[in-house]
Amino acid sequence: MIYPITAYGDPVLKEEAQDIQQDYPNLQELIDDMFATMYHAHGVGLAAPQISKSIRLFVIDSEPMMDEGDEGKGVKKAFINPEILEETGEEWGFEEGCLSIPGVREVVYRPERIVIRYFDQDWNEHTDTFDGMTARVIQHEYDHIEGILFTDHLNGLKKRLIKNKLSKISKGEVDADYKMKFPALAKKR
Numbered sequence: 001m002i003y004p005i006t007a008y009g010d011p012v013l014k015e016e017a018q019d020i021q022q023d024y025p026n027l028q029e030l031i032d033d034m035f036a037t038m039y040h041a042h043g044v045g046l047a048a049p050q051i052s053k054s055i056r057l058f059v060i061d062s063e064p065m066m067d068e069g070d071e072g073k074g075v076k077k078a079f080i081n082p083e084i085l086e087e088t089g090e091e092w093g094f095e096e097g098c099l100s101i102p103g104v105r106e107v108v109y110r111p112e113r114i115v116i117r118y119f120d121q122d123w124n125e126h127t128d129t130f131d132g133m134t135a136r137v138i139q140h141e142y143d144h145i146e147g148i149l150f151t152d153h154l155n156g157l158k159k160r161l162i163k164n165k166l167s168k169i170s171k172g173e174v175d176a177d178y179k180m181k182f183p184a185l186a187k188k189r
Contacts, residue, residue, distance in 0.1 A: 003037045004181040005037070005181065007174075007183065008170050013149060020057065020080065024055070034057075038099075045141040056081045058079050059077070060076065060141055063076065074133075083116065084116050101169060102175070103174055106154055110136055112132065
């Protein structure tokens with residue numbers, strides 16, 4: 001099943017998501033659907049709040065973000081109840097976008113390395129270190145389950161410059177090549 005992507009402005013994107021239990025209903029199906037939804041929208045990560053589920057779950061496939069020569073070094077996996085334990089290294093800038101905020105891309109600075117504890121889709125616990133682009137994708141998706149959007153990392157001037165675009169997105173005045181759910185349109189019904 002392909003889910004509609006929840007657009008900027010929906011309160012679920014600003015909530016801190018809740019941990020889930022091992023008996024969460026149809027979890028494997030949800031993870032499969034999240035990967036399908038992410039690929040359908042040409043994304044490299046998707047967090048559960050982006051499909052209106054306020055739970056601590058996200059999926060990533062960082063392979064498309066790998067530089068030439070780093071092919072095959074991407075990571076494809078689900079992260080359940082993750083917790084970033086450490087962020088280290090020099091902060092580096094990269095232009096990020098978000099499926100919930102189509103048409104907006106801005107440079108965000110993030111530390112180059114993370115240590116994260118999480119459960120995989122088979123409920124095996126891991127503590128892993130990631131760096132570079134994979135760390136960035138994980139940090140972006142992790143922010144989603146913390147109620148943080150990439151636009152929250154921007155300075156005041158940048159935020160003011162994109163304010164109109166964000167307002168239009170929340171009202172459904174945006175072109176995306178995937179199905180979206182808009183908060184302002186839901187209120188009108």
